[in-house]
Amino acid sequence: MKTTLFLILAIIAFGCNTNQRQAGSSEKSDYYTEKYRPQFHFSPEANWMNDPNGMVFYDGEYHLFYQHYPDSTVWGPMHWGHAVSKDLVHWEHMPIALYPDSLGMIFSGSAVVDWKNTSGFGTTGNPPLVSVYTIHNMEQEQAGQNDFQSQGIAYSIDKGRTWEKYEHNPVLPNQGIRDFRDPKVLWHENSQKWIMVLAVQDHIEFYSSPNLKDWTFTGNFGKELGAHGGVWECPDLFQLEVEGSGE
DSSP, rough: HHHHHHHHHHHHHHHHHHHHHHHHHHHHHHHTTTOOOSSOOOSSSSSSEEEEEEEEETTTTEEEEEEEEESSSEEEEOOOEEESSSSSSSSEEEEEEEBBBTTTEEEEEEEEEEETTTTTTSSSSSSSEEEEEEEEEHHHHHHHHHSSSSEEEHHHHHHTTTEETTTOOOOOSSSSOOEEEEEEEETTTTTTTEEEEEEEEEEEEEEESSSSSOEEEEEEEEESSOOOOOOOOOOOOOOOOOTTTTT
């Protein structure tokens, strides 16, 4: 009798556990059909997001990073959230890629595949993904300092699943400029260098690097052009063909 009763209880417990696992799986698969969930535009699992950051394609996957505060529906200490997709429509949520640290919050930036392993973080056979982001130190800002934003990097050698911050961050310190942020980085084949486009108050500055670690100022754009009523946030740089010129 005791043996029979034990078997019955074991079967009931196993059934409940199976149902719980199935319910959890159902919740995970229902992200894009749950009530009020946007069906086309990406949204996090929960709580705050703003700027998309560091869209990059590697080994059959699109990686999307984004400004994220996982603990509230209002803005707070910024992290980099992370998701991957094979078609830019259906997204798989990944663990948070970058957390705030002693240097500051993780503000907007970009990500690249370091195919030539110029950074030395990976190998030519396993090139690293490298994120370039703004470090925002709220304590320095609240203390009235102007150099509270600088640029840091982090890297992944497992297809973006885990990230390691560079031990010598920041790679581009601030010389006392209040708005100094949102690095967009790309590889320039002709010069064999990385180019950074950076929002600096109401204009853009350009920097170059052979390895994503050491940056040199190369010029600026916009000081005498365009609107100057605010910060030129989140700049981009890409090639366009000059119509009718073949160039």
